Amino acid sequence: MRITVLAGGVGGSRFVGGLREEVRRRAEAGGEPASIDVVVNTGDDLWLAGVRLMPDFDSLLYALAGVNDTERGWGRAGETERVAAELREWGVGWPWFTLGDLDLGTHLARTAWLREGLTPTEVGERLQRRWELGVRLRPATDTEVDTHVEVADPDELDGVRSLHFQEWWTRYRAALPALAFRQRNIEHARPAPGVVEALLGADAVLLAPSNPVVSIGTILAIPGIRETLAETHAPVVGVSPIIGGRVVRGMADACLTAIGVDTDAAAVARHYGSRARGGILDGWLVDETDAPAAASLAEAGFATRAVPLWMRDLDASARLAGDALDLAADLATGLAAGAAD
């Protein structure tokens, strides 16, 4: 069995870690072995201090390798920041965006390989070789499509300033009201090699509970991805990143508000749309506290189930991934209630 996941960084890592565990447990219990491909958001990527950063890819890489800082929630465990202090002295980079020493090692390796002519996908393959991840990470595209955020600025001629997503997110903590998110050059991007095949060849396609705007939204904006999702024979099942009207971690609500979508599990499903009606989802998992929304979502063409969505530890994440796989399996065999045909 082949599973393909669309994912961003933090929500993506927790979900994929749980999925890997669930697949392991099922195989140990005599179930069908499964492979996992992860199509990773690249909209957060940037050039900084002369090196290429791929934050969501690295979050997944570090978390799945078990070398991530679980307390801080990002970066490497046991990190030091000596180089960052020097860069600050030189006035290079962003003083509010700390690059840890171990993390910089990754960025230097990546940049070296990019300068040798490797593509981001090929660089990603090399980075993954260091550890037994048990999943395959694929940048969604090899084209640079760094997300920029437009904010109101009376000092600009047209009243609009554009800043890199990371500046808006990390420096301003998403507090500047966003007018628009633009993935630069995305109209000329193509899915990275293997991405379309991973979606078409999948038995189940899962959307991690990642940021619907700047993580999943960016992947979906790459020309060809939506069409492929419409075409794949695999059921497409999403997991809500919103529980009881709140983002669980982070500031994704600021992104949803900016594009006019309520911070609400049902609103996010409607934003993605039902595949039976031109959208991308067959199934949708909401939290038990959002169970009252399930009936109207079923009418709108989403096979909806209410299950615990808090990924508080590996067990909870594995159970959630199992629920997503079960819904996909039921959709594939026509058993899922609420599935539109």
Ligand code: GDP
């Ligand atoms: P980022 O790239 O690091 O911002 O991470 P993602 O885009 O992958 O995911 C961020 C989203 O994950 C947040 O907006 C949260 O809504 C969601 N999230 C984080 N933890 C949980 C959780 O335990 N359960 C669910 N359902 N969603 C979560």
Ligand code: CA
């Ligand atoms: Ca991200």
